[in-house]
Amino acid sequence: MFDTHWVGVVAGIDRHQRLAQIEQLRSKVRRLEQKPGMGAELATHAALGGVVQLRAGGTYAADSLSLAMLLMAGPSAAGEWSAVVGVEDFGVEAAAELGVDLERTIVVPRPKDSWLEATAALVDVTTLVLVRPTGRVTPAVAEKIGARLRTRGAALVALGDWPRADVRLRATEPSWVGLGAGDGHLRARRMVVEAVRGTAPPRRTALWFPGPDGATRKVMEPVADIADLRKQESA
Amino acid sequence: MSRTLVVWCADWPVAAALGEQGLPRHLPAAVFAQNRVQACNQAAREFGIKRGMRRRDAQARCPEVQVLAADDARDARVFEEVLLRLEELRPGVMPLRPGLAALRSPARFYGGEEEAGAAIAECVVGLGIWDVRIGIADELFTAEQAARSAGLQETYAVPADGGSTAFLRALPVHVLEDANAVSLLQRLGLTTLGGLADLPGADVKARFGAQAAWVRQVIHGEGARPVTGRTPPPELATEVAFEPPLDSAEAVCFSARQAAEGFVKGLAARQEVCTEVRIEIVMEDVPDAVRTWAHPRWFSAADLIDRLHWQLAGVRTGSTGPARKGGAVMTVRFVPEVAVSEAVHADGLWGGTDERVNRGIARVQGLLGHEAVVAPVVQGGRSPRDRQAYVPWGDRPSTLRDRTLPWPGSIPPPAPARVLADPWPAEVCDQAGRPVVVLPRGGLSGDPARYRPAAGSGSAEPWQRIASWAGPWPVTEAWWEPSAGRRVARFQLVGVDGRAWLATFDTDHWLTEASYD
Numbered sequence: 001m002f003d004t005h006w007v008g009v010v011a012g013i014d015r016h017q018r019l020a021q022i023e024q025l026r027s028k029v030r031r032l033e034q035k036p037g038m039g040a041e042l043a044t045h046a047a048l049g050g051v052v053q054l055r056a057g058g059t060y061a062a063d064s065l066s067l068a069m070l071l072m073a074g075p076s077a078a079g080e081w082s083a084v085v086g087v088e089d090f091g092v093e094a095a096a097e098l099g100v101d102l103e104r105t106i107v108v109p110r111p112k113d114s115w116l117e118a119t120a121a122l123v124d125v126t127t128l129v130l131v132r133p134t135g136r137v138t139p140a141v142a143e144k145i146g147a148r149l150r151t152r153g154a155a156l157v158a159l160g161d162w163p164r165a166d167v168r169l170r171a172t173e174p175s176w177v178g179l180g181a182g183d184g185h186l187r188a189r190r191m192v193v194e195a196v197r198g199t200a201p202p203r204r205t206a207l208w209f210p211g212p213d214g215a216t217r218k219v220m221e222p223v224a225d226i227a228d229l230r231k232q233e234s235a
Numbered sequence: 236m237s238r239t240l241v242v243w244c245a246d247w248p249v250a251a252a253l254g255e256q257g258l259p260r261h262l263p264a265a266v267f268a269q270n271r272v273q274a275c276n277q278a279a280r281e282f283g284i285k286r287g288m289r290r291r292d293a294q295a296r297c298p299e300v301q302v303l304a305a306d307d308a309r310d311a312r313v314f315e316e317v318l319l320r321l322e323e324l325r326p327g328v329m330p331l332r333p334g335l336a337a338l339r340s341p342a343r344f345y346g347g348e349e350e351a352g353a354a355i356a357e358c359v360v361g362l363g364i365w366d367v368r369i370g371i372a373d374e375l376f377t378a379e380q381a382a383r384s385a386g387l388q389e390t391y392a393v394p395a396d397g398g399s400t401a402f403l404r405a406l407p408v409h410v411l412e413d414a415n416a417v418s419l420l421q422r423l424g425l426t427t428l429g430g431l432a433d434l435p436g437a438d439v440k441a442r443f444g445a446q447a448a449w450v451r452q453v454i455h456g457e458g459a460r461p462v463t464g465r466t467p468p469p470e471l472a473t474e475v476a477f478e479p480p481l482d483s484a485e486a487v488c489f490s491a492r493q494a495a496e497g498f499v500k501g502l503a504a505r506q507e508v509c510t511e512v513r514i515e516i517v518m519e520d521v522p523d524a525v526r527t528w529a530h531p532r533w534f535s536a537a538d539l540i541d542r543l544h545w546q547l548a549g550v551r552t553g554s555t556g557p558a559r560k561g562g563a564v565m566t567v568r569f570v571p572e573v574a575v576s577e578a579v580h581a582d583g584l585w586g587g588t589d590e591r592v593n594r595g596i597a598r599v600q601g602l603l604g605h606e607a608v609v610a611p612v613v614q615g616g617r618s619p620r621d622r623q624a625y626v627p628w629g630d631r632p633s634t635l636r637d638r639t640l641p642w643p644g645s646i647p648p649p650a651p652a653r654v655l656a657d658p659w660p661a662e663v664c665d666q667a668g669r670p671v672v673v674l675p676r677g678g679l680s681g682d683p684a685r686y687r688p689a690a691g692s693g694s695a696e697p698w699q700r701i702a703s704w705a706g707p708w709p710v711t712e713a714w715w716e717p718s719a720g721r722r723v724a725r726f727q728l729v730g731v732d733g734r735a736w737l738a739t740f741d742t743d744h745w746l747t748e749a750s751y752d
Contacts, residue, residue, distance in 0.1 A: 061729060065752040066652035081592050091749065092623035093650035107609050107625060109656070118599050125595030128697075172735035176751075179703040182682065185647055186705075186727050186735055186751065210649045234500040 043078035047216045054196045057150035060157045061165035073099035080127035132159040139163040170194045188212040240340040243382035245366040247334025248274040251313035252303040260285040263303035327464025352390025374459040403454045404429030418444040472570040473498040484547040495539040498569045508533035511573035518562030524550045542550035545605045617645045619654045619749045644710035651749035658746035659689040673724045673740045688747045
């Protein structure tokens, strides 16, 4: 009797932890059991919450390299493999600062004419592929890659345009903090990220990208404060 | 009872170093460890150079002395060749230390001890080792001392049946390696081992240490150490010879497949896997192509064939050295450089994902070449381009700069997202439209007002006004080298459209190095 009582107490303490663990295992099982094409959710960077949610099999077009890195940081930080194809000017240090795990990143800087084959091969084995296509991508090629992404449960982030991309992301209104007329240095950037999904109205969010402490997060303060901050910096 | 033969290569560290560097052996040379002479050869000794002498003293006595660095691994590696040759003559060779080996005397086979010594000395001299001395005695310690008493390339045989006692008793005490014991014996007035042998055994051990006690026992005919031959290292290297030599890389790879499988199987039989392999390609009329390949996990037969194919392709195109066209391949050899236990690389019970990734990477490497797939690494440096490195996938990063050093002149974070592989030529003007230059004292000719990130003809980046800027941050790199030295100044520029750039003024022109995209 004493024993059961004791076990009951321990179970009560551990309950939350265990439930969380069970839920985690269940989601893993769900992912394994899933039929291809259902588009399981992939880990997405917290700063992009509410704007875009990465899904397996999805294609995302981003117009800025740091935004593409931010998309890549989600799954990469969660322990997934990612690949970068055709981005010769990939800033490795910036990617690491955003949370990309370099240990699990494969880079093919100059695929020359074989970017498509390289991308297809890497889609098979990684969860997220960041690609800058050389030359025009025809809708037929995009459809082929899309089918492969859905079978393999991977996502593709294209730098530049991608035919019929699920979500198009734009980084707009960048404003840097920390630089004066000959003094200071770049410290933080405020930016508005805009996501367009099909014909739906765009979703926008203002980000510290990166913030003064180096972390990328949503802007919580009213905009007036940033103006003040900038005034302080330039003064 | 069989007699013991000791082969002594005098001044072995010097001989090994000179031999490996291909220097003539008559030069005065010495091996230095921590700026003191560790070993020197006869030519150096004639100038008065001795063991333990400081380097500057040695160089004062003989300015042209070859200064060689001490390297135990090299000594052992070069001595391995000698051991292999000795094992061809007589199995069961016991290496004592680099330069010294013992074996059971093969006197009966050669018809006498002198003859056996001569045969062995000839074989060692055949390897280019000039100063070899042979000692033969009943027992190991005596044989070693006999070798040290022998003349150049000669054999000193201590007579059997009691001859060794007389021989040992006449030796001076400094043959003991223990410096304290030698000093004490000399201060006690004992100059030969005979004096030591006459002392009572228990007292010797208490007063002069274990080594002196053991030597005393040996003189009394006890405590002889047996010669135990080493087990020769297993032959794991596999080679395949082509007769007639093959020209096409495909044919070579196809024919080498079986050898590669045998190589992996041979290791697997010892429950080992190879993580680093040296592939040697021997070709007609051209120097051998040798390259060491590392694998993040371990080499399977298919991986070996891939590496062989890349190496052949590299040899043909000259990407890894001078192009060697026309040389048909005669032999391919796989040599395991690092073999580790299978257990280290066994798949986890739930694992297998990384294996899948490696297979996918191998496919891309097969498509684009080994160097095309890289792992990104952050390293130390000043410019953003110096601070990152790409290591070919499967190779281990070898020459990375330390990130923890201060790197004065580096740009504080955040790091730029786009780091241009080839900087763009840029233009910066002041308010009046004159190009801005950095003056020799570090000042500016005018405040930057307009900027064009890419001044090249076909670029789409137009002129734009500068909203804010910072700099110049001067960096002087390698100023001590007249040609390679660089004096650059870095600037951060933010245009009115909000985009930030990292620009560099290098001697007389502007470059765009990176963009905070």
